[in-house]
Amino acid sequence: MNWGHKIIIVFVLFAAGILTMVTKSMRTRIDLVTPDYYGEELKYQQVIDGRKQAMNLSSPVVISQEEHTITLAFPKEMQDIPLTGNVLFYRASDSGQDVTVPVKSGLLILSKDRLHRGSYRVQMHWEANGKKYFQENAVMVN
Incomplete structure (x- = not known):
């Protein structure tokens, strides 16, 4: 050849x-973080303000896992007042596994059946007494 x-x-x-x-x-x-990335970026100042408000609370939101449930316990000053907002369990590896749960009270119990095993970013947006709060935590669902 x-x-x-x-x-x-x-x-x-x-x-x-x-x-x-x-x-x-x-x-x-x-998978993008959000389909409307630019619009979300413009709203980021609200996240910064919400983080500052959350830092002024007596304690952060506590996330605990049991065998079949995940519990989010808000600080004691949030226990007896009505809350509005949502909690997003954000799965970076697959947006189809994201789960959003509405917040109505100071204690949120979520069944693990709604989540897949793995790493999540828990993004909590809530409002109480006219103030907006934001907190984000990493959680490994097992």
Whole structure:
């Protein structure tokens, strides 16, 4: 086999490899943090203000796990007042496994059946007495 045939074979193999990589990359699913990333970025000042408000509480929200449940216990000053907001269990590896739960009182109990095993970022947005609060924790669901 002469060198001309070898160059053609190398070129064909290279082109086939590039086409394979392009095909695989086009079929790969990419999960963004949020579909409206720019709009969420503009609202980030509310998160900063909410974190400051949460720092002024007597204690942070405590997240504990039992065998079948996850419990979120809000600080004592939040126990007897109505709360509004939500808790997002954000799964970075797969947005289809994100779970949002509304907050109505100072104690939230969630069944582990709603969550898959693995790492979550728990993002808590709530409002009480006209003040907005935000807290974020990492949780490993087992």
